[in-house]
Amino acid sequence: MSIRIGILGYGNLGRGVECAIKHNPDLELKAVFTRRDPKTVNILTPGAAVYSVDEAEKKKDEIDVLIICGGSATDLPVQTPKYVQWFNVVDSFDTHAKIPEHFANVDAAAAASGHVGIISVGWDPGMFSLNRMYANAILTNGKDYTFWGKGVSQGHSDAIRRIDGVRDAKQYTIPVDSALAAVRAGENPDLTTREKHTRECFVVAEEGADLARIEQEIKTMPNYFADYDTTVHFISEEELKRDHSGIPHGGFVIRSGKTGWNDENSHVIEYSLKLDSNPEFTASVIVAYARAAYRMNQEGQTGCKTVFDVAPAYLSALDGAELRKHLL
Amino acid sequence: MSIRIGILGYGNLGRGVECAIKHNPDLELKAVFTRRDPKTVNILTPGAAVYSVDEAEKKKDEIDVLIICGGSATDLPVQTPKYVQWFNVVDSFDTHAKIPEHFANVDAAAAASGHVGIISVGWDPGMFSLNRMYANAILTNGKDYTFWGKGVSQGHSDAIRRIDGVRDAKQYTIPVDSALAAVRAGENPDLTTREKHTRECFVVAEEGADLARIEQEIKTMPNYFADYDTTVHFISEEELKRDHSGIPHGGFVIRSGKTGWNDENSHVIEYSLKLDSNPEFTASVIVAYARAAYRMNQEGQTGCKTVFDVAPAYLSALDGAELRKHLL
Numbered sequence: 001m002s003i004r005i006g007i008l009g010y011g012n013l014g015r016g017v018e019c020a021i022k023h024n025p026d027l028e029l030k031a032v033f034t035r036r037d038p039k040t041v042n043i044l045t046p047g048a049a050v051y052s053v054d055e056a057e058k059k060k061d062e063i064d065v066l067i068i069c070g071g072s073a074t075d076l077p078v079q080t081p082k083y084v085q086w087f088n089v090v091d092s093f094d095t096h097a098k099i100p101e102h103f104a105n106v107d108a109a110a111a112a113s114g115h116v117g118i119i120s121v122g123w124d125p126g127m128f129s130l131n132r133m134y135a136n137a138i139l140t141n142g143k144d145y146t147f148w149g150k151g152v153s154q155g156h157s158d159a160i161r162r163i164d165g166v167r168d169a170k171q172y173t174i175p176v177d178s179a180l181a182a183v184r185a186g187e188n189p190d191l192t193t194r195e196k197h198t199r200e201c202f203v204v205a206e207e208g209a210d211l212a213r214i215e216q217e218i219k220t221m222p223n224y225f226a227d228y229d230t231t232v233h234f235i236s237e238e239e240l241k242r243d244h245s246g247i248p249h250g251g252f253v254i255r256s257g258k259t260g261w262n263d264e265n266s267h268v269i270e271y272s273l274k275l276d277s278n279p280e281f282t283a284s285v286i287v288a289y290a291r292a293a294y295r296m297n298q299e300g301q302t303g304c305k306t307v308f309d310v311a312p313a314y315l316s317a318l319d320g321a322e323l324r325k326h327l328l
Numbered sequence: 329m330s331i332r333i334g335i336l337g338y339g340n341l342g343r344g345v346e347c348a349i350k351h352n353p354d355l356e357l358k359a360v361f362t363r364r365d366p367k368t369v370n371i372l373t374p375g376a377a378v379y380s381v382d383e384a385e386k387k388k389d390e391i392d393v394l395i396i397c398g399g400s401a402t403d404l405p406v407q408t409p410k411y412v413q414w415f416n417v418v419d420s421f422d423t424h425a426k427i428p429e430h431f432a433n434v435d436a437a438a439a440a441s442g443h444v445g446i447i448s449v450g451w452d453p454g455m456f457s458l459n460r461m462y463a464n465a466i467l468t469n470g471k472d473y474t475f476w477g478k479g480v481s482q483g484h485s486d487a488i489r490r491i492d493g494v495r496d497a498k499q500y501t502i503p504v505d506s507a508l509a510a511v512r513a514g515e516n517p518d519l520t521t522r523e524k525h526t527r528e529c530f531v532v533a534e535e536g537a538d539l540a541r542i543e544q545e546i547k548t549m550p551n552y553f554a555d556y557d558t559t560v561h562f563i564s565e566e567e568l569k570r571d572h573s574g575i576p577h578g579g580f581v582i583r584s585g586k587t588g589w590n591d592e593n594s595h596v597i598e599y600s601l602k603l604d605s606n607p608e609f610t611a612s613v614i615v616a617y618a619r620a621a622y623r624m625n626q627e628g629q630t631g632c633k634t635v636f637d638v639a640p641a642y643l644s645a646l647d648g649a650e651l652r653k654h655l656l
Contacts, residue, residue, distance in 0.1 A: 266604050
């Protein structure tokens with residue numbers, strides 16, 4: 001019998017979850033819940049229903065795990081504690097600083113309702129966090145580095161779009177090769193923000209806009225660009241659509257550390273991702289954790305969990321004997 | 329109160345475990361058990377005892393986890409099921425094909441005695457297995473690649489040493505750069521043994537030995553060298569000692585796979601290690617899993633486990649709240 005999945009919110013991430021479910025035959029998409037008029041939402045999966053989000057509670061006995069695909073700023077802090085009343089849930093809450101508060105809220109609601117809620121699933125937080133944690137537990141005497149990119153930053157693209165005279169924009173975050181090389185060589189460098197990443201912007205301006213002013217506003221924007229070496233390219237709307245419509249991303253988590261009685265030996269652990277589609281990869285991670293949420297709850301576990309709390313075997317459709325035989 | 333560790337077997341790995349314990353303040357080395365005369369074994373840790381292996385059972389109440397540092401061929405199949413009668417244990421059993429049998433033996437003994445036995449811990453099997461498993465659970469439609477090196481293969485070095493006229497030898501396994509590049513580019517190549525790795529041998533010959541014959545015997549040795557492009561260098565004993573006395577190793581686990589409704593997007597997940605000391609890194613992984621074995625047993629878990637069964641948080645000296653705050 002397959003595990004019955006619901007999706008709450010059908011944007012890029014929700015569609016990615018739908019595609020990921022197609023790649024996991026033990027999972028079945030039962031329903032998508034939307035804040036829009038359900039009649040206007042066309043999904044890809046034959047046989048799956050589209051309901052108003054207001055119907056969710058009524059469907060609680062038809063769904064084993066609800067995957068919550070809202071945004072971290074305002075949706076998830078409300079949605080995840082709310083829906084874990086009725087469902088096992090997984091979310092991708094990614095506001096690092098507010099994770100302890102979100103965890104506490106979800107944990108209280110999940111413990112009360114007897115469900116499992118796994119939060120902050122994806123690749124950062126998510127797979128990057130896991131790799132930071134494993135590497136820290138192994139090389140206790142060492143230093144961590146995280147590089148992002150090359151990839152599209154939605155937040156930085158949005159910031160450019162808010163500038164007067166900008167019609168559309170796409171921003172790429174790019175790790176600096178020489179910094180990566182120094183870290184990989186075990187040199188444990190101290191790197192400034194500027195030394196780690198550069199930012200490349202592709203901007204479609206309104207007709208007649210002052211390009212020099214736009215470029216200046218981008219490059220001096222506090223927090224977003226002022227601390228980086230930033231390149232700005234003005235291109236046409238057609239070029240933006242043709243060359244920059246994807247949502248690639250990726251990055252590197254590296255820890256270097258010392259072992260030996262006198263710290264005489266060096267080691268480098270590196271984990272990296274190169275992703276054509278940020279939301280589809282994030283969704284693929286989430287779907288594996290949905291399987292885990294269901295199984296852990298079936299075994300009687302409840303409360304809020306993160307990737308740190310989930311034994312790896314719960315993620316795989318293979319059983320323990322198969323895993324040991326083929327992947328150990 | 330620290331977790332009290334025992335080490336069974338004081339070779340390269342046992343010494344590595346001793347050094348790793350020094351880097352983990354919540355762990356304490358209580359005793360080393362040896363098959364040699366304990367008076368001849370000098371360890372580094374002040375205050376830790378050296379006992380004959382025959383004394384182990386008597387010390388069962390003084391040790392929380394026994395780390396078994398024997399060899400996979402003949403030691404561990406006997407030792408791990410035996411000592412899990414009295415202790416929580418961790419081993420580094422690495423004969424991939426015999427893991428299911430070893431698991432069953434350790435599981436029966438551990439379940440009967442109420443202990444936890446974690447087997448096949450290290451980097452391959454171990455961290456490489458974990459990364460294969462996570463990547464498979466995320467990218468279900470993809471292909472796995474494992475490359476080893478650059479590093480010293482003990483088995484291949486030993487095979488050369490058995491050749492007539494060879495006094496000493498060191499063999500390096502080296503991944504082929506072009507194969508790695510093709511895999512990283514997501515080309516999903518089908519690679520032969522020869523295309524994935526080359527082998528480089530540094531050989532000290534006996535005086536007057538027939539070097540051409542030795543080189544020929546190495547290069548044509550079935551299983552070990554015949555399927556590879558092998559380079560042989562004859563060097564002096566002094567050069568071997570000066571340039572090749574380390575035990576470096578490492579490697580790459582890469583999975584590339586497709587997502588999207590029509591498999592339109594590609595992704596590459598890569599995990600790599602670059603290690604100055606293979607036994608010290610292996611030991612550092614083992615020590616983290618010793619912490620996990622103790623904690624899982626304290627919570628009432630028993631039986632045989634592998635890295636797939638251990639929730640990551642058990643490995644870290646930090647508690648859940650600290651992990652979420654600093655590493656998620």
